[in-house]
Amino acid sequence: LQTEEYARAVLATGRPGQLESLLAARLERQRILDWEKPPLTLVILDEAVLHRPVGGDAVMRRQLGSLLKFTDHRWMRIQVLPLSSGEHPGLAGAFNILRFEDHPDVFYTEDMMSGHMTANPETIKEANLNYAHLQAAALSVKDSAALIARVMEERYEHRTERDPVA
Structure with missing residues (x-):
């Protein structure tokens, strides 16, 4: 769900020598969202990512606008896990649960150096439980959109040289 400029800023912090290939791969994966019938995608974002000024105010304004x-989108649901939720299972790292009609579910996580995928039923069961806890603590889709819009306006509003920062 990252804009190109946001993804570039994020990826530049890791392996700058591979920036262009990593960026191209990330943007290529997004093409799945343009399919005639894309996969149902349920996303929970930690509120902290809305406040972290990755790439600067203009990049963040466009990134949050893109999320909105x-x-x-018929096949997309974005929820925000509020800062007030405290510690939660997502603090251990981002993860994906991929569900297929004709294949076993897959759990995927990645760190700075590599990704890991498994179809182990116990791992899938634990991941689903963690996701359920995150979803229960997250804001509704509607309230999440309102929060994203508010953060975009309050933190990353467009300022000119004549408009001093308060």
Whole structure:
């Protein structure tokens, strides 16, 4: 769900020598969202990512605006886990649960150096439980969109040289 400039800023912090290939791969994966019938995608974002000024104010404004465009997407649901939720299972790292009609579910996680995928039923069961806890603590889709819009306006509003920062 990252804009190109946001993804570039994120990826540049890791392996700058591979930046262009990593960026191309990340953007290529997004093409799945343009399919006629894309996969149902349920996303829970930690509120902290809305406040961290990756790439600067203009990049963040466009990134948050891009997230808001998904609020009307038929196959996408974005929820925000509020800062007030405290510690939660997602603090151990981001993860994906991929569900297929004709294949076993897959759990995927990655760290700075590599990714790990498994179809182990016990791992899938634990991941589903963790996801359920995150989803229960997250804001509704509607409230999440309102929070994203508020953060975009309050933290990353467009300022000119004549508009001093308060």
